[in-house]
Amino acid sequence: MRKKILITPRSFGKSSNLPFEMLKKYDYEIIKNESGQPYEESQLIDLIKDVDGIIVGLDKITSNVLRNAKKLKVITKYGVGVDNIDVDEAERMGIKITYTPDANKESVADLVFALMLGLSREIIKLDNIVRNNRWEKIIGNEIYKKTIGIIGTGAIGRCVAKRATGFDMKILAYDKYPNYEFANSIGMKYVDKKALLEESDFITLHLPLTEETYHFIDEEELEIMKDTAYIINTSRGGIINENALYNALKNKKIAGAALDVFEIEPPIDSKLLKLDNIILTPHCGASTKDATDRMGIMAVEGLISVLEGMEPKYLYKRQK
Ligand SMILES: NC(=O)C1=CN([C@@H]2O[C@H](COP(=O)(O)OP(=O)(O)OC[C@H]3O[C@@H](n4cnc5c(N)ncnc54)[C@H](O)[C@@H]3O)[C@@H](O)[C@H]2O)C=CC1
Numbered sequence: 001m002r003k004k005i006l007i008t009p010r011s012f013g014k015s016s017n018l019p020f021e022m023l024k025k026y027d028y029e030i031i032k033n034e035s036g037q038p039y040e041e042s043q044l045i046d047l048i049k050d051v052d053g054i055i056v057g058l059d060k061i062t063s064n065v066l067r068n069a070k071k072l073k074v075i076t077k078y079g080v081g082v083d084n085i086d087v088d089e090a091e092r093m094g095i096k097i098t099y100t101p102d103a104n105k106e107s108v109a110d111l112v113f114a115l116m117l118g119l120s121r122e123i124i125k126l127d128n129i130v131r132n133n134r135w136e137k138i139i140g141n142e143i144y145k146k147t148i149g150i151i152g153t154g155a156i157g158r159c160v161a162k163r164a165t166g167f168d169m170k171i172l173a174y175d176k177y178p179n180y181e182f183a184n185s186i187g188m189k190y191v192d193k194k195a196l197l198e199e200s201d202f203i204t205l206h207l208p209l210t211e212e213t214y215h216f217i218d219e220e221e222l223e224i225m226k227d228t229a230y231i232i233n234t235s236r237g238g239i240i241n242e243n244a245l246y247n248a249l250k251n252k253k254i255a256g257a258a259l260d261v262f263e264i265e266p267p268i269d270s271k272l273l274k275l276d277n278i279i280l281t282p283h284c285g286a287s288t289k290d291a292t293d294r295m296g297i298m299a300v301e302g303l304i305s306v307l308e309g310m311e312p313k314y315l316y317k318r319q320k
Pocket residue numbers: 079080081082101102104105108152153154155156157174175176177206207208209212213234235236260261283284285286287
């Protein structure tokens with residue numbers, strides 16, 4: 001019987017057909033979400049029943065969904081953050097999880113700098129000024145030689161750090177598992193969380209969303225930050241307490257923020273949308289041709305490996 005696979009990410013195979021070409025060789029029956037929206041839980045429960053493998057984007061693979069999967073052998077995350085997958089339940093059921101580490105790190109790091117520069121030079125406001133037939137200038141801030149605080153120095157955090165050297169920034173970092181070899185190689189200094197919050201002009205978050213990192217930035221942390229500082233979150237929404245962030249921005253406790261990710265996506269009812277000292281993007285850190293091509297190829301390699309009985313190269317393992 002033909003194996004059946006479900007592919008949910010919108011951008012999968014869009015910029016390059018190679019992932020589909022790779023799949024063709026195996027004659028799998030393919031179901032692809034063409035709706036432009038992630039699947040609801042009820043849709044997934046229905047679809048997953050006789051599926052052998054799934055390539056998933058941000059759709060929630062809950063324990064409810066998994067319990068209805070009678071044939072599922074592999075969940076392949078098209079990306080890095082697996083917080084939308086019930087990893088414990090999958091492990092209990094013997095379902096393998098593969099993912100695409102490093103595939104989108106350069107794209108997310110680029111977006112971080114786009115957001116940092118967008119905030120410090122108020123580019124969105126300047127664009128609006130010109131569109132409204134005005135000719136006014138805003139006095140912004142340089143990022144040159146300022147202090148950047150990188151929280152999470154994994155793949156993306158390190159790409160951000162490398163870019164920061166190009167702006168002669170002082171680089172502070174915080175991570176549960178510091179990488180001193182990398183830090184020494186580029187002049188980055190690990191400090192404790194409090195020192196990083198106190199001293200940084202730009203704080204950028206690159207943590208996975210876990211029980212430990214939920215609301216890692218809350219009222220207390222925002223209070224410690226400089227009034228002139230900016231915070232950028234391209235990791236996961238739950239890592240900043242959005243209510244506390246709203247208050248800090250509204251009361252000008254910090255200068256500004258940029259968010260690519262939200263506790264609820266899309267954030268249609270969020271009061272953050274009413275503020276003008278924040279830049280918002282639609283979870284598009286990995287949305288480049290380069291990253292989606294890499295993610296597509298790595299995702300297919302992982303899925304095929306498991307379905308064809310080989311050892312996958314990028315098996316997801318929880319960090320101990
Ligand atoms: N906006 C977007 O489109 C994208 C967002 N992401 C998000 O960015 C996150 C980071 O991605 P990568 O850098 O590739 O992951 P990574 O796994 O390479 O790095 C994560 C780092 O966080 C550290 N860490 C984990 N728990 C911690 C804790 N409790 N306290 C301090 N440090 C902790 C780890 O030691 C590691 O160095 C992903 O988990 C994902 O949620 C990733 C890609 C695209």
